[in-house]
Each structure stands twice: as structure tokens, then as C-alpha cells.
Amino acid sequence: MQIFRAHVLVCGGTGCTSSNSPKIAEEFEVQLKKNNLENEVKVVKTGCFGLCAEGPVIVVYPEGAMYTMVKVEDVKEIVEEHLLKGRLVKRLLAGNDEFDYNFFKKQMRVALRNCGRINPESIEEYIAFDGYQALAKVLTEMTPEQVIDTIKRSGLRGRGGAGFPTGLKWEFARKSQDDQKYVCCNADEGDPGAFMDRSILEGDPHSVLEAMAIAGYAIGANQGYIYIRAEYPIAVNRLRIAIDQAKEYGLLGKNIFGTGFDFDIEIRLGAGAFVCGEETALMTSIEGKRGEPRPRPPFPAVKGLWQKPTILNNVETYANIPVIILKGPEWFASIGTERSKGTKVFAVGGKINNTGLVEIPMGTTLREIVYDIGGGIPNGKKFKAAQTGGPSGGCIPASLIDTPIDYDSLAQVGSMMGSGGLIIMDEDTCMVDIAKFFLEFTVEESCGKCPPCRIGTKRMLEILERITGGKGEEGDIEKLEILAKNIKAAALCGLGQTAPNPVLSTLRYFRDEYIAHVRDKKCPAGVCKSMMHYVINADLCKSCGICARNCPVGAIKGERKVPYEIDQEKCIKCGACMEKCPFKAIFKNA
Amino acid sequence: MKSIAELEAIRNKAREQVSLRSEEDQYRIVVGMATCGIAAGARPVMNAFLEELKKRNINNVSVTMTGCIGVCRLEPIAEVISADGKKVTYVKLTPEKARRIVAEHIVNGRVCVDYTIGATESAK
Numbered sequence: 034m035q036i037f038r039a040h041v042l043v044c045g046g047t048g049c050t051s052s053n054s055p056k057i058a059e060e061f062e063v064q065l066k067k068n069n070l071e072n073e074v075k076v077v078k079t080g081c082f083g084l085c086a087e088g089p090v091i092v093v094y095p096e097g098a099m100y101t102m103v104k105v106e107d108v109k110e111i112v113e114e115h116l117l118k119g120r121l122v123k124r125l126l127a128g129n130d131e132f133d134y135n136f137f138k139k140q141m142r143v144a145l146r147n148c149g150r151i152n153p154e155s156i157e158e159y160i161a162f163d164g165y166q167a168l169a170k171v172l173t174e175m176t177p178e179q180v181i182d183t184i185k186r187s188g189l190r191g192r193g194g195a196g197f198p199t200g201l202k203w204e205f206a207r208k209s210q211d212d213q214k215y216v217c218c219n220a221d222e223g224d225p226g227a228f229m230d231r232s233i234l235e236g237d238p239h240s241v242l243e244a245m246a247i248a249g250y251a252i253g254a255n256q257g258y259i260y261i262r263a264e265y266p267i268a269v270n271r272l273r274i275a276i277d278q279a280k281e282y283g284l285l286g287k288n289i290f291g292t293g294f295d296f297d298i299e300i301r302l303g304a305g306a307f308v309c310g311e312e313t314a315l316m317t318s319i320e321g322k323r324g325e326p327r328p329r330p331p332f333p334a335v336k337g338l339w340q341k342p343t344i345l346n347n348v349e350t351y352a353n354i355p356v357i358i359l360k361g362p363e364w365f366a367s368i369g370t371e372r373s374k375g376t377k378v379f380a381v382g383g384k385i386n387n388t389g390l391v392e393i394p395m396g397t398t399l400r401e402i403v404y405d406i407g408g409g410i411p412n413g414k415k416f417k418a419a420q421t422g423g424p425s426g427g428c429i430p431a432s433l434i435d436t437p438i439d440y441d442s443l444a445q446v447g448s449m450m451g452s453g454g455l456i457i458m459d460e461d462t463c464m465v466d467i468a469k470f471f472l473e474f475t476v477e478e479s480c481g482k483c484p485p486c487r488i489g490t491k492r493m494l495e496i497l498e499r500i501t502g503g504k505g506e507e508g509d510i511e512k513l514e515i516l517a518k519n520i521k522a523a524a525l526c527g528l529g530q531t532a533p534n535p536v537l538s539t540l541r542y543f544r545d546e547y548i549a550h551v552r553d554k555k556c557p558a559g560v561c562k563s564m565m566h567y568v569i570n571a572d573l574c575k576s577c578g579i580c581a582r583n584c585p586v587g588a589i590k591g592e593r594k595v596p597y598e599i600d601q602e603k604c605i606k607c608g609a610c611m612e613k614c615p616f617k618a619i620f621k622n623a
Numbered sequence: 624m625k626s627i628a629e630l631e632a633i634r635n636k637a638r639e640q641v642s643l644r645s646e647e648d649q650y651r652i653v654v655g656m657a658t659c660g661i662a663a664g665a666r667p668v669m670n671a672f673l674e675e676l677k678k679r680n681i682n683n684v685s686v687t688m689t690g691c692i693g694v695c696r697l698e699p700i701a702e703v704i705s706a707d708g709k710k711v712t713y714v715k716l717t718p719e720k721a722r723r724i725v726a727e728h729i730v731n732g733r734v735c736v737d738y739t740i741g742a743t744e745s746a747k
Contacts, residue, residue, distance in 0.1 A: 038643075038673055038685075038686050038687070038688075040641075040643050041645060042644075094643045094644045095643045095648070095685035095686075096687065097644075117688070118654070118657060118688065118689075118690045119688035119690055120690050120691035157633065157636075157637035158637060158640070160633050160634045161638045161640065162641070164634075165630055166630070166634070168680035282624055282633075283625070289624060289625060290624055290625070290626060290630075291625045354742065413723050592697055
């Protein structure tokens with residue numbers, strides 16, 4: 034076996050891949066060869082480190098030096114300086130400033146433990162970090178009841194959004210008597226801006242496979258299905274490789290560890306319909322039918338896939354299972370708050386400096402995420418609100434920034450944990466516009482089976498379009514509230530029942546913005562185009578003409594020594610003039 | 624997979640491949656690999672360290688390179704740094720001396736005094 038004295042880990046997540054990390058890995062091979070180091074230094078593609086805003090990210094061991102925003106041209110320097118001469122390339126090092134340091138300091142990686150540490154396409158590396166030990170322990174030392182009891186005592190709750198206790202779910206399925214049961218994994222991550230599950234599957238696919246086998250043993254199932262959207266090609270590919278490797282090693286298949294336990298996993302690709310993240314719709318889709326939900330009860334634990342008892346857990350939920358088995362339920366329960374145990378992964382996006390993937394202990398406050406881990410709001414803007422739970426969730430306003438992130442606190446302020454999308458909004462965001470954005474999404478994604486969702490959300494969207502279009506009428510806000518209440522009460526599945534949430538929560542905290550739109554025909558944030566216009570301040574204008582040259586529709590006229598003017602009839606409100614004006618003489622007038 | 628012993632064997636073998644990435648090193652061996660070091664034969668010395676550690680199945684020791692340590696006339700030089708930060712500087716190394724350092728210093732915790740910079744310099 035070859036001995037390597039250094040490992041170069043190159044991020045192979047979707048984010049870094051699209052910013053050219055595969056080329057960087059290739060360049061490392063080339064440069065290492067050139068310096069005769071190819072037998073001393075190994076290049077490994079790994080999963081997401083979380084610092085996506087600063088990608089591509091690479092880490093060099095044994096020093097553990099993290100380089101960010103690496104370009105192909107930088108590789109030569111890293112090889113010649115760091116790997117040949119042992120001198121760190123300081124200008125590329127992460128952690129130079131306080132932000133990067135805090136980014137990792139307040140995090141705790143449990144579900145993401147192997148992301149950025151192992152090569153996800155190598156089962157040996159997963160095994161090296163105690164992979165499949167939990168399965169071995171469960172199959173040889175524990176009864177199914179003990180496994181369920183362990184998960185129950187850990188306090189683990191579903192990470193897909195609703196937060197149902199995982200151990201309880203397994204117990205229901207265990208108690209259902211049938212000749213065939215199924216274990217399903219929900220990897221149909223659909224919230225706009227969320228990529229936690231994708232990153233786990235890309236960085237550590239075996240942890241999900243191992244956990245599904247454990248779940249199979251616990252409930253008495255021998256077949257698993259992973260339902261994953263086809264838009265995640267890297268994740269699908271790594272899962273396929275992982276399943277093949279696990280079968281080859283006999284960690285999936287017949288008679289695992291000689292205990293007589295059989296378990297097999299198949300992948301089912303989803304076409305990307307948001308409703309297929311709903312459990313009954315997901316199972317209907319696996320069965321090969323059109324992905325539509327059905328009424329519950331019967332719950333899947335009694336009658337699920339092909340009318341057989343089934344459990345469905347989210348990717349992140351599964352990723353926690355092997356750790357709980359190995360480190361014990363008490364260890365897991367010691368992290369987090371009274372009723373929310375463990376950690377939660379968030380995909381932090383929007384108006385924030387450190388866009389990326391973070392994993393925090395439950396109970397961390399929103400302020401810590403935004404300012405310590407997230408590095409604050411860009412361009413010195415003010416924090417206005419954060420949206421959790423995507424189109425099913427709600428917003429948390431700046432006044433509640435010290436809210437601890439756990440299932441109950443978030444529900445209390447009218448939002449929800451959701452699957453982990455966290456969108457940060459600054460003062461330039463119009464909350465009515467945000468509500469409209471999420472409703473547009475649910476209208477588009479409503480499957481159409483039940484009228485409250487199909488028709489109700491459409492009517493709500495029409496009212497919102499009217500309000501943002503400057504044609505809001507007295508009584509519109511009340512109509513929105515009545516519709517929201519009725520849709521929540523009457524819709525068939527989670528999609529419809531939660532669709533009004535973004536409207537309700539923005540109404541709860543930003544009602545004055547709605548009133549400004551309806552009554553004063555004004556958008557306070559200056560976002561809604563029908564209610565704002567651009568003006569040139571005649572005193573500041575130097576008549577340089579740059580605005581006129583950059584206007585795509587020729588709406589700006591003027592001549593030398595005379596201030597320029599915008600023809601409001603022609604103006605399409607693109608904002609190009611304001612951006613280009615060197616004297617900051619153009620203003621948005623809300 | 625027929626038994627847990629089989630999994631254990633795979634784990635132990637695979638651990639050697641990735642032990643580099645765990646943060647808990649008992650010792651760090653830093654070999655001077657600037658032009659002066661390489662010219663004096665630092666590369667075979669470093670390879671000897673790596674091979675000897677491998678042969679003895681020692682996973683909690685990392686071997687890294689560094690630049691010129693400053694006393695070029697005593698190259699090849701290597702520093703053995705223990706977890707508590709104590710540093711021993713070995714000079715004028717050869718692959719044979721490197722192997723002995725692993726056996727004596729790393730495994731048994733006895734510093735090879737005759738190879739240290741102190742011994743070499745005062746013997747003059």
C-alpha cells in the first residue's frame with residue numbers, strides 16, 4: 034500500500050463543482066506530477082465544507098489548512114509552496130478574519146460529520162470513520178425494541194419539517210403486523226434555497242444507507258427506497274456508487290453480518306414536483322402513479338407504500354441515526370433544548386455574507402446565525418427578517434432576532450423549523466413581495482387534487498398581485514385572512530395546509546406594509562415597480578449623460594449643462610441608471 | 624460481509640489511509656525540505672520516517688515538510704514535536720537514523736540524544 038504524507042481534499046459538492054472545483058483537482062494532479070510529489074500527496078474529492086460563499090474550498094492535511102476561493106491558477110503556488118516547501122499560502126487561507134473563524138466556532142457537525150472529511154465515493158473511508166459500526170452493533174447486540182427505545186430516548190425529531198418524534202414513528206410501524214414492510218427516505222428536497230439533504234447525500238451517502246438498514250431491522254422491513262429528485266445528478270450518482278459498494282461488501286443484501294437479516298435499497302427518481310415531498314404523494318409516486326396526496330388516516334405506518342406499513346424519514350434524520358447508536362441516546366439528548374434535541378442543518382442564503390451550509394445545536398439564536406456564523410448583512414444594510422420553512426413556513430422579524438432556533442420557539446412566533454432553508458432579508462426587501470413570491474411557488478406546485486389549495490391559493494395570489502400592482506382595495510387584507518384560514522382548515526395535505534403561512538406571518542409582523550400598499554399605494558421598501566419611480570436630482574446631476582447611454586429603452590433625455598430627465602412613460606424601472614450614475618444623483622422614489 | 628471481525632479488519636486497514644485527517648497527533652515530525660535540506664538528502668530521510676511509521680502501524684504521528692530551519696550546514700534536519708509542544712531537533716540525519724528515531728523516540732519515548740543538535744554541536 035502506498036504511503037501518502039499529505040492529503041488534499043477538494044470540495045466536490047454542487048456549489049464548488051459549479052465554481053470549477055473538478056478543474057482544480059485535475060490541476061493538482063498535474064502540478065504534483067510536475068514536482069514529483071504524486072507518490073507523496075493524495076488528492077481526494079470530498080463533500081461540502083459549508084462555506085459555499087467562499088468556494089471553491091480545499092483543505093490540506095495533516096495541517097488541516099483550509100484554502101478558500103481557490104482558482105486553477107493558485108494550484109501551482111499551493112503545490113510549490115505548501116506541499117513542496119511546507120509554507121502555508123497565507124493569502125488563500127480561510128480564517129484570516131474573525132468572520133470565517135466564527136463561522137466554524139459556533140457550529141457542531143453531527144449530521145454533516147463526514148462532509149468535507151471523507152471521499153464520498155469510497156466505502157473504505159466511511160468505514161475508517163466508524164461507518165457501519167452502528168449497523169453491526171444493532172444487528173448483533175440489540176433487539177428491534179431496544180433500537181426503537183434508543184431512538185425514542187435520544188429525543189430525535191423528524192428533520193424534514195414537521196418534527197414528529199422519529200422513535201415513535203418507528204414504533205408504530207413495528208407494531209403494524211404485515212408480511213411486508215418498507216423503509217423510505219425522503220430526498221425530495223423542494224424548498225427554494227434549501228440544499229441540506231443534497232449536501233449530505235453528496236458528502237456522506239453511506240450514512241443514510243446504514244441508517245435505513247438500521248430502521249429496516251427496527252421495524253421489520255427488508256426493502257428500502259430512496260426517493261430523490263432527478264435535479265440532483267451528483268447526489269444520485271454518489272448514491273448509486275454507495276449502494277453498489279455496500280452490496281459488494283455485503284453491507285446490503287442477504288444475511289448481513291451472518292445474522293440472517295436481509296436489506297436492500299433502491300433509488301427512485303422524482304421529477305421535481307414539490308408536492309412529492311409530502312409523504313403520501315411521495316409513496317404514490319414511488320408506486321409509479323401520478324404524485325398526488327391522499328387523506329390520512331390511514332397513516333403510512335399502517336398503510337403506506339403498496340398498502341404496506343412504511344416509515345418515511347428525511348435524509349438528515351437518517352444521517353443522525355448511526356451517531357445516536359454509537360454514542361448513545363444520552364449523548365444526543367444532552368445537545369439542544371428541552372424539547373428539541375441534537376443539531377439542525379440550515380442552508381443559509383439571501384442577504385447574508387457567509388452564504389452556505391451550517392449545522393448548529395438546537396437553541397442557538399437567530400442572532401448568532403445571522404451575525405456570528407453568517408457574518409452579518411452585506412453592504413452595511415439592516416436585518417429585516419428571516420424566512421424559515423420555505424413556502425410552508427413564515428418569517429421572523431428583526432424584533433425577534435433573539436428567538437432560539439428550536440421546533441417549539443419557531444412555531445410560537447408563527448414560523449416553523451421546516452427542512453432547513455433559511456433566507457435572510459435586509460431592509461430593501463418588500464414583505465408583500467416576498468409573500469407573493471412564495472405563493473406563486475405554491476400555486477405553481479399545487480397538484481390540483483383538492484379545491485381549497487387549487488382555487489384558494491390562486492385567489493390569494495390574485496389579491497396579492499393586485500396589492501403589489503398598486504390596485505389594492507379596502508378589504509383585501511381581510512379577504513386574504515379569511516381565505517388563509519379556510520385553506521389551512523380544508524386543504525388535503527401539508528402543501529395546502531401550510532401554503533398561507535408566508536402571508537399570515539408577514540401580515541402578523543408587517544401589516545403596516547400591506548396597509549401602505551393598499552391605502553397609500555406606496556411600497557415602503559421601493560420594490561414593487563408599479564408604485565415607485567426613478568428621479569434625477571437636478572442639483573446633483575452633472576449632465577454627463579452616462580445614465581442616458583445606459584438606459585435600455587432610451588427613456589432619459591438631456592443635453593450639456595442641463596440636468597437630465599427621465600420620461601416616466603417610457604421607463605421600465607430597471608434601475609440601470611441609478612447603478613451607473615457616478616454622482617449618485619438618481620433616486621428611487623417610493 | 625460475514626462478520627463484525629471482517630468489518631473491523633477493513634476499518635483498521637482503512638484508518639491508516641485517513642489517519643492523516645484526524646487532529647489528534649501524538650507527535651509531529653517536521654522535516655526541513657528547502658533547497659539546502661533536499662540537497663543534503665532530506666527526501667530519503669522523510670521517506671524513511673514514513674516507511675518506518677507505516678511498518679510499525681503508527682497512525683497518530685504526522686510527517687510534514689517545512690522550509691529552511693536556518694542551520695543549513697547541519698541538514699538534513701527534522702524536528703520531533705510532541706503533543707505538549709516540546710520540540711527536539713535532530714540534525715545530520717540519514718534514513719537509518721530516521722528509523723532509529725521512530726523506534727526510540729516515537730515508540731519508546733527516549734530521545735536519541737546523540738543525534739540532537741545539542742550533542743552534535745558540543746561534540747565539536
